[in-house]
Amino acid sequence: MTNxxxxxxxxKKAKGEKSFAVLIDPDKVTLENVDELVRLAxxxxxxxxxxxxxxxxxxxxxxxxxxxxxxxxxPIILFPGSPSQISKYADGLLYLSLISGRNAELLIGQHxxxxxxxxxxxxxxxxTGYMVIxxxxxxxxxxxxxxxxxPSDKNEIAMCTAMAGEMLGMKLIYLDAGxxxxxxxxxxxxxxxxRKIEVPLVVGGGINxxxxxxxxxxxxxxxxxxxxxxxxxxxxxxxxxxxxxxxAGFVASK
Ligand code: 1GP
Numbered sequence: 001m002t003n004x005x006x007x008x009x010x011x012k013k014a015k016g017e018k019s020f021a022v023l024i025d026p027d028k029v030t031l032e033n034v035d036e037l038v039r040l041a042x043x044x045x046x047x048x049x050x051x052x053x054x055x056x057x058x059x060x061x062x063x064x065x066x067x068x069x070x071x072x073x074x075p076i077i078l079f080p081g082s083p084s085q086i087s088k089y090a091d092g093l094l095y096l097s098l099i100s101g102r103n104a105e106l107l108i109g110q111h112x113x114x115x116x117x118x119x120x121x122x123x124x125x126x127x128t129g130y131m132v133i134x135x136x137x138x139x140x141x142x143x144x145x146x147x148x149x150x151p152s153d154k155n156e157i158a159m160c161t162a163m164a165g166e167m168l169g170m171k172l173i174y175l176d177a178g179x180x181x182x183x184x185x186x187x188x189x190x191x192x193x194x195r196k197i198e199v200p201l202v203v204g205g206g207i208n209x210x211x212x213x214x215x216x217x218x219x220x221x222x223x224x225x226x227x228x229x230x231x232x233x234x235x236x237x238x239x240x241x242x243x244x245x246x247x248a249g250f251v252a253s254k
């Protein structure tokens with residue numbers, strides 16, 4: 001198993017560079033229009049393409065991943081809502097454990113069931129402490145996970161959860177307000193969490209303006225994930241990318 005994707009993230013973090021990932025929901029693209037989306041992403045120098053969603057209804061994951069692969073070398077990282085959403089054609093996998101919840105199935109149960117199959121794919125596995133933060137509306141992830149999100153103003157709970165995840169050996173911490181969240185994760189929560197962990201911090205959910213993406217990076221996010229806003233207006237890719245990459249050289253003080 002290679003370590004290429006994770007290494008690139010930690011190298012960038014060490015240099016104070018921020019990364020941008022576009023989330024592609026295989027249900028919301030067609031094999032035809034995904035080409036245009038990928039072209040825009042490549043032009044805008046997007047760092048990673050995340051593919052997945054909390055609930056995938058269609059059966060075209062392999063096709064979408066291979067179609068993207070034909071267009072670009074940008075790493076394709078799966079962001080699965082369940083073990084059935086895995087494609088060996090991708091490059092990496094966010095191996096998510098829902099550490100903000102107390103649903104044993106999403107903490108470890110489904111991992112046990114799918115472990116041999118996941119290993120066989122040869123994907124780069126990136127263990128991720130996944131934390132769902134209340135986004136102001138019930139999101140697909142908050143419903144499907146059957147677990148309480150962390151209240152948006154409880155920075156200390158988020159901080160302790162992230163610290164525990166890191167000490168358990170997770171290589172990334174992901175703060176997610178859920179796709180289409182009304183309120184994205186607050187900058188104060190990002191700041192508090194970023195100060196207490198060394199591993200890269202991923203932030204997503206409801207980030208719908210370049211300004212928000214920029215402020216999240218300033219607050220301490222290392223990787224910003226945007227899905228919904230780009231589905232609605234793909235021209236945002238360029239502005240988002242410029243805003244995120246404009247924060248290069250910024251290392252949050254501990
Ligand atoms: C959701 O963090 C991702 O899991 C992205 O959210 O679709 O709201 O950008 P959006």
